[in-house]
Amino acid sequence: MLKRIDVRHLSLGMYLHEFCGSWIEHPFWRTRFLLEDAQDLARIRETQIREVWIDTDKGLDLPESATPAAATAPTAAKTPVHGDDAQPAPPPTPSPAPLPAAAEPATLHEELHRAAAICAHAKEAVISMFAEARMGQAIDLAGAQDLVNDISDSVRRHPHALLSLARVKTADEYTYMHSVAVSALMVALTRQIGLDEDGCRMAGLAGLLHDLGKAQIPLEILNKPGRLTDEEFAIVRCHPAIGHAMLQGNGVPPPVLDACLHHHEKIDGTGYPDRLAQDDIGTLARMTAICDVYDAVTSHRPYKRGWDPAEALRRMAEWTRGHLDSRLFQAFVKSLGIYPVGSLLRLSSGRLAVVTRQSDESLTTPHVRVFFSTRSGMRIPPYELDLSAPDCRERIAGREDPERWQFPDLDRLWADTPHPP
Incomplete structure (x- = not known):
């Protein structure tokens, strides 16, 4: 029997059948599993998800003193699951929301001019945001969200204008424009997999903030023209945890915090900082990993020139065997094209x-x-x-x-x- 319950009544031993909310609002790739880990329970309660469906045939039921949140349904009414290790179904594709006036479709030529202005403004905004973070000041979340709204609207009007402009950056502005580029790539990817506007903007915020921890990394290491030493690389590897700590208590949504902390994790468990693997890596973090890598390898750096966009996709396809999520990468390729603009x-x-x-x-x-x-x-x-x-x-x-x-x-x-x- 399926029961819809408040997350306050969720307990270890229950079988989670479905989250009541957008798949982007929780850090789990699987949505159907036996709840056995107290950390998983805590992570669910920290999200914006308020209700879930449980399957009482596969796990514990509510105690008699508690009542379901809304309804019950026979198990057969839901899609069957063939074992706990079955591949998760693709995220649902909602009906596209109507375009607001600010995001009416535009030609590439029309949008390039607006995108150029957005990029110039975004670079200055991100430079200021990093400077404030470097001085220990709180992040202006409302300002960051306004910037994401501009990026999202541009991608709505024409999906390739801002993506292409953000890729064209000098080596010395990489740290700042990289955040803008990843934000735009995230928005394009979420639109490809069918998320609603709230999901797109949450993803864009994750892209904009994912590297904020680099504000505390010495500039001589970030801008070093040669290969980093082992000691220097160890310092750089601290930036996800630093950024996560800086954003705590600022009202940043939990999935965005998770993406900032875990965008360098790899599917095979060889990433950092927590060596998470497979289903333990949140969806938004998996998406950020793909967009982060693509912009990094296609950008000119002090020590190397960026790869051609088409060549970057070809090489990244090889990394899906252990590093990147293959299903999300396929959607990413569709969002850019096999031969991205600039190839x-x-x-x-x-x-x-x-x-x-x-x-x-x-x-x-x-x-x-x-x-x-x-x-x-x-x-x-x-x-x-x-x-x-x-x-x-x-x-x-x-x-x-x-x-x-x-x-x-x-x-x-x-x-x-x-x-x-």
């Missing part, structure tokens, strides 16, 4: 092109800007090409390594707009 491609004609936007038809046929002929070895007047058009004879022959070609204006070729300072 350098070789076409079947031998010409080179840069991806300018994704196609509505297929992940493998984006819109590109053709600008170079490998046969003549010369630049050609740039022109736009929709690889998904029925009459288009060009096909993608493969990815190209930007390092090989050293085009100084590659980051500008996909957008006719100035990049943020």
Whole structure:
């Protein structure tokens, strides 16, 4: 028998069948399991979840003195579970909420100008936030949420404008713009998996705050142009715990706190700080890990140049075998496209092109800007090409390594707009 109860009546020995609320509001990947760990019980009560369904056929029932929160239902009325180790079902996809006026769809060209302004403002806001954190001041959560709202609205209007601009950053501004980029990537990922607007903004907040602990890491280590020593890396590894401690008591939602603390955990248990594995890693933390890694490896750093976006996705796909969540990574790829904006491609004609936007038809046929002929070895007047058009004879022959070609204006070729300072 299924019973809906208040979390205050939840006790060890009960079988948790379902959380009453959004899947983003709790730190568990599984939603059906026998509650045996007191820490799990405490984590549930710390979340925004107020009610849950329990299955009295698989675990303890309510004591006679307590009453269910709302209703009971026969077990057969719910989806059967084939054992406790069964793969969790994909999160439900709610009906999309209507777009607010501030987030009406826009063309890439239109949104790039607004996204550039958002990036410039966001960089200054994050610099101030890190400076305040460095001095021990409380975080302005309302201001951070306002910034996330701007990022979310931009991603709503056009999903690739802000994502692409945020990736283009200098090595010395990496720490600050990285937070903005991860926030935008998180919003795009949550929209891909069908979360509502509240879920999107919570994810965006996790992306914006996930590295706040680096405010307490010495700048000479953060900005070191060479490889870190073991001692220096040990200091950097403290930033999740530092950030988590700094955000405690600021009204930050528990899933966001969990993501800040555990975004460097790995599925195989080799991450840090707690060496969590598999279902012990919260969903929002798994999402943050993917977005964090992608922006890190595609960004230019003092000691290395960033990878091409398409190459980054190819390599990250190999890491899903032990480090990253494979199902969420698949959704992440769909949110960006197999060839993300900014990817350098070789076409079947031998010409080179840069991806300018994704196609509505297929992940493998984006819109590109053709600008170079490998046969003549010369630049050609740039022109736009929709690889998904029925009459288009060009096909993608493969990815190209930007390092090989050293085009100084590659980051500008996909957008006719100035990049943020």
